[in-house]
Amino acid sequence: xxxxxxxxxxxxxxxxxxxxxxxxxxxxxxxxxxxxxxxxxxxxxxxxxxxxxxxxxxxxxxxxxxxxxxxxxxxxxxxxxxxxxxxxxxxxxxxxxxxxxxxxxxxxxxxxxxxxxxxxxxxxxxxxxxxxxxxxxxxxxxxxxxxxxxxxxxxxxxxxxxxxxxxxxxxxxxxxxxxxxxxxxxxxxxxxxxxxxxxxxxxxxxxxxxxxxxxxxxxxxxxxxxxxxxxxxxxxxxxxxxxxxxxxxxxxxxxxxxxxxxxxxxxxxxxxxxxxxxxxxxxxxxxxxxxxxxxxxx
Amino acid sequence: xxxxxxxxxxxxxxxxxxxxxxxxxxxxxxxxxxxxxxxxxxxxxxxxxxxxxxxxxxxxxxxxxxxxxxxxxxxxxxxxxxxxxxxxxxxxxxxxxxxxxxxxxxxxxxxxxxxxxxxxxxxxxxxxxxxxxxxxxxxxxxxxxxxxxxxxxxxxxxxxxxxxxxxxxxxxxxxxxxxxxxxxxxxxxxxxxxxxxxxxxxxxxxxxxxxxxxxxxxxxxxxxxxxxxxxxxxxxxxxxxxxxxxxxxxxxxxxxxxxxxxxxxxx
Numbered sequence: 001x002x003x004x005x006x007x008x009x010x011x012x013x014x015x016x017x018x019x020x021x022x023x024x025x026x027x028x029x030x031x032x033x034x035x036x037x038x039x040x041x042x043x044x045x046x047x048x049x050x051x052x053x054x055x056x057x058x059x060x061x062x063x064x065x066x067x068x069x070x071x072x073x074x075x076x077x078x079x080x081x082x083x084x085x086x087x088x089x090x091x092x093x094x095x096x097x098x099x100x101x102x103x104x105x106x107x108x109x110x111x112x113x114x115x116x117x118x119x120x121x122x123x124x125x126x127x128x129x130x131x132x133x134x135x136x137x138x139x140x141x142x143x144x145x146x147x148x149x150x151x152x153x154x155x156x157x158x159x160x161x162x163x164x165x166x167x168x169x170x171x172x173x174x175x176x177x178x179x180x181x182x183x184x185x186x187x188x189x190x191x192x193x194x195x196x197x198x199x200x201x202x203x204x205x206x207x208x209x210x211x212x213x214x215x216x217x218x219x220x221x222x223x224x225x226x227x228x229x230x231x232x233x234x235x236x237x238x239x240x241x242x243x244x245x246x247x248x249x250x251x252x253x254x255x256x257x258x259x260x261x262x263x264x265x266x267x268x269x270x271x272x273x274x275x276x277x278x279x280x281x282x283x284x285x286x287x288x289x290x291x292x293x294x295x296x297x298x
Numbered sequence: 299x300x301x302x303x304x305x306x307x308x309x310x311x312x313x314x315x316x317x318x319x320x321x322x323x324x325x326x327x328x329x330x331x332x333x334x335x336x337x338x339x340x341x342x343x344x345x346x347x348x349x350x351x352x353x354x355x356x357x358x359x360x361x362x363x364x365x366x367x368x369x370x371x372x373x374x375x376x377x378x379x380x381x382x383x384x385x386x387x388x389x390x391x392x393x394x395x396x397x398x399x400x401x402x403x404x405x406x407x408x409x410x411x412x413x414x415x416x417x418x419x420x421x422x423x424x425x426x427x428x429x430x431x432x433x434x435x436x437x438x439x440x441x442x443x444x445x446x447x448x449x450x451x452x453x454x455x456x457x458x459x460x461x462x463x464x465x466x467x468x469x470x471x472x473x474x475x476x477x478x479x480x481x482x483x484x485x486x487x488x489x490x491x492x493x494x495x496x497x498x499x500x501x502x503x504x505x506x507x508x509x510x511x512x513x514x515x516x517x518x519x520x521x522x523x524x525x526x527x528x529x530x531x532x533x534x535x536x537x538x539x540x541x542x543x544x545x546x547x548x549x550x551x552x553x554x555x556x557x558x559x560x561x562x563x564x565x
Contacts, residue, residue, distance in 0.1 A: 015472060016470060016472040016473075018472075019470060019471040019472035019475065020470055020471060020472070022471065023470070023471040026390070030386055030390045030392060033382045033383070033385050033386040033390075034382070034383070034386045034398075036378065036379055036382055037379040037380070037382050037383035037386075037398075037402075037442065038383075038398070040379055040438075040439070040442070041379075041401045041402060041404075041405075041439070041442065042401065044420075044435070044439065045401075045404065045405055045413075045416075045439050046401065046404075047420065048413075048416035048417050048419070048420040049412075049416045051416065051419050051420040051423055052412075052415055052416040052419050052420070055419050055423075106315060106318075107315075109307075109308050109311035109312060109315070110311060110312045110315040110316070112308060113308040113309065113311070113312040114312070117305060117308055117309075126312070126316075128548075128551060129316060129319075130316075130319065131547070131551065132544050132547060132548065133319045133320065133323060135493075135496055135497075135543050135544060135547040136323055136500075136539075136540045136543055136544050137499075137500035137516070137536065137539035137540050137543050138500060138501075138502070139500060139502045139516045139519055139520060139539070140323075140326055140500070140519070140536035140539050140540055141322055141323065143326070143519065143523055143532065143536060144322040144323065144325050144326045144536070145322055146523065147325060147326075147329065147337045147339075148321075148322060148325055150337065150338075152338035152339065153337075153338070153339050154321075154325060154339040157339045157340065180318065180319075180322065183315070183318075183319065184319065187315075212304065233407065237407060237408065237409050238409070238410075240409050241408075241409020241410050241411035241412060241503070242409075242410075242411070242503070243411060243503070244502055244503055244506075244520065248523065256409075256411050259411055259415060260411070260506075263415065263418070263507065268419065268422070271415060272415060272419055275411060275412050275415040275416075278408075278409045278411065278412055279408060279409070279412045282407070282408055282409060282412075286407065
């Protein structure tokens with residue numbers, strides 16, 4: 001779209017004249033396109049992260065309850081040395097790792113079936129079938145598990161005749177709920193990753209005498225590591241920052257709960273400092289995932 | 299993994315995972331039509347009394363309408379910002395181009411609580427009162443990526459030679475945009491808007507931080523699930539929340555056919 005645009009004449013509508021005028025000035029056009037999104041995302045969003053960062057160094061006066069804008073590392077000292085914070089941080093990280101591993105294991109068979117066994121028709125159906133629940137209200141899904149795990153809920157009703165009981169509203173229950181909530185986020189990238197493996201590689205492995213397990217371990221698994229890393233960004237990040245599902249399912253505190261409780265009145269700077277922890281962990285995780293090639297698989 | 303046994307194993311595992319994915323959704327839907335007001339299993343029988351009660355509950359109605367307004371507002375902003383950014387990145391070479399695609403994804407790649415804290419702290423610092431506007435601003439921020447992904451995927455598939463041909467045939471920039479570019483990206487923009495609406499409609503983690511006194515549908519659910527006399531209504535509200543997120547997404551996936559733009563981009 002470089003040349004030959006007819007010169008705008010006086011009789012043209014203003015919009016067309018503007019378009020013609022801009023046509024001569026590609027840099028200006030680019031600036032017009034970028035101004036609003038860049039202003040919004042950089043000034044408003046990244047700017048907010050900077051404000052959050054600054055707030056974490058401020059202090060809340062114990063007597064007046066007001067935030068004093070003086071630089072201090074006290075919030076971070078408290079987070080790193082307070083036994084409560086350390087326990088909660090480790091618990092949250094442990095949960096995020098456990099959930100990421102479980103979703104990876106559960107996602108594999110269905111993703112493999114979708115990518116390499118199912119007919120194209122079934123495959124299309126399955127992709128939509130996995131995609132829909134991913135979008136269905138997150139809160140309602142977590143809430144539904146509260147009902148399922150309740151004492152007189154579906155799970156105990158099913159397990160009762162077998163003489164078993166469900167995990168109830170415990171950390172194990174929450175682990176199940178998180179696994180449920182984020183499973184589609186793992187299935188879809190994994191499916192895409194498995195689908196990209198050329199069939200010839202699997203045939204070559206079989207021809208060279210590789211049994212199913214060897215083919216899986218030596219050929220398939222290394223090739224889907226970027227896809228697994230891509231999926232794990234979501235499972236890890238979403239677990240790390242969640243306070244809604246924990247408060248629906250358990251009374252156990254996770255880092256999100258601590259941030260949320262301190263956010264209201266008690267201590268905004270402390271909450272800001274606390275929320276830098278998932279931010280930092282996530283930045284490290286993104287850097288790691290990037291090395292594993294996750295960004296090409298998103 | 300070629301043998302019949304492995305194939306059946308995979309098929310069973312697939313069915314089991316699908317069951318795992320769908321049963322909790324089914325449970326809420328079943329409870330929404332429960333004759334009893336409690337949530338013990340099994341339900342007492344079929345009844346529309348809680349749907350009726352929900353339709354008469356003004357608090358729930360207001361929350362529902364608020365969420366619709368916010369969803370439309372957030373989707374509108376996301377459409378403008380996402381499309382502009384997608385056009386810039388797809389059609390121009392410039393310094394910082396890679397950074398744009400990164401910064402667009404950022405609000406959704408970071409944990410929601412970080413976004414929520416950052417925005418609410420900033421709003422407090424600049425004295426912007428919390429309310430519908432601040433919720434829309436927050437939602438729009440992480441919805442941009444949905445429109446951006448859809449539109450840029452479409453622009454990359456749409457050959458520039460079509461636009462050049464239009465220009466060679468004597469169309470001016472406006473005509474080319476109006477008759478060539480716009481028809482090519484229209485359904486992708488619409489799909490992005492629907493996804494943005496769906497995401498906004500049921501978002502709760504960021505919303506709680508930016509809502510002030512405003513009650514959206516998810517916030518209503520979050521406040522009511524513990525109250526014994528509200529629990530039956532929560533199930534109906536849950537049904538509404540499921541429908542209003544799943545239906546737009548279904549239409550969006552039909553609009554884009556391949557689901558490439560839809561996957562992997564939601565918090």
